[in-house]
Amino acid sequence: MKITKISDDTHENSACHSDPGLNPGEESSANSRDSSESKIPQNDNSVVTKISPAVKTEGRHNVFVDNKFSFSLDESQLVKIGLKKGDEISAEKLAELKNESDFGKNYIRAVDLISRRPRSEKEIRDYAFRKKWAKENIEKVIERLHDRGYLNDAKFAEMFVRSRATLRNYSARKMKMELRKKGITSEIIDQVLTASDDFDENTALKNLIQKKRKNYDDKQKLIAYLARQGFSYDKIKAVLKEDDA
Numbered sequence: 001m002k003i004t005k006i007s008d009d010t011h012e013n014s015a016c017h018s019d020p021g022l023n024p025g026e027e028s029s030a031n032s033r034d035s036s037e038s039k040i041p042q043n044d045n046s047v048v049t050k051i052s053p054a055v056k057t058e059g060r061h062n063v064f065v066d067n068k069f070s071f072s073l074d075e076s077q078l079v080k081i082g083l084k085k086g087d088e089i090s091a092e093k094l095a096e097l098k099n100e101s102d103f104g105k106n107y108i109r110a111v112d113l114i115s116r117r118p119r120s121e122k123e124i125r126d127y128a129f130r131k132k133w134a135k136e137n138i139e140k141v142i143e144r145l146h147d148r149g150y151l152n153d154a155k156f157a158e159m160f161v162r163s164r165a166t167l168r169n170y171s172a173r174k175m176k177m178e179l180r181k182k183g184i185t186s187e188i189i190d191q192v193l194t195a196s197d198d199f200d201e202n203t204a205l206k207n208l209i210q211k212k213r214k215n216y217d218d219k220q221k222l223i224a225y226l227a228r229q230g231f232s233y234d235k236i237k238a239v240l241k242e243d244d245a
């Protein structure tokens with residue numbers, strides 16, 4: 001914090017004219033005391049004292065304020081904000097920069113989650129809520145993910161249906177239920193299921209019967225199991241009859 005010497009009229013006069021009531025030693029002591037007491041902070045701003053690349057996180061830079069680590073920013077944030085060593089920042093500005101830092105880290109985390117497997121918007125929001133991200137940053141992260149094509153519920157639904165149709169043998173009812181849990185709207189679900197070349201409920205039912213039939217000696221128990229997976233009784237009976245023929 002910068003400081004400055006401020007002298008009042010009394011001090012200026014004493015500097016120019018010796019007080020006849022003081023001997024030289026006393027005068028020097030008084031002047032020294034007055035000078036020391038005149039040092040006060042110029043303002044309440046802090047100073048950016050150092051900006052250096054982060055060791056553990058590539059692409060981020062650590063920002064030190066008043067010689068202490070304060071927050072980190074990625075390269076694009078640094079360029080956008082124009083922050084540099086020696087800048088003075090107010091307490092309000094420092095709070096804004098720390099929030100911007102949190103936003104950058106939140107965004108990187110969201111991209112990391114999506115890189116591991118596709119996510120719906122609701123999944124990202126649920127994660128952010130559990131981690132107690134700031135509401136403002138949640139909306140900014142969601143908006144940027146949409147803008148950059150990382151978040152798209154229609155594409156997510158298409159990939160979900162494709163994987164479940166080929167690997168899980170889901171019924172249409174179970175497929176819809178699982179997609180609703182992911183926050184996908186009924187309109188998108190119906191469009192995706194109608195347009196999908198990968199999903200055919202009869203094929204899924206036949207595959208599931210072939211896979212599970214050996215586990216059930218009682219046909220009624222097999223029917224009950226298939227019904228719990230979301231297949232209708234009429235379809236189950238029709239496929240079993242065809243399979244038995």
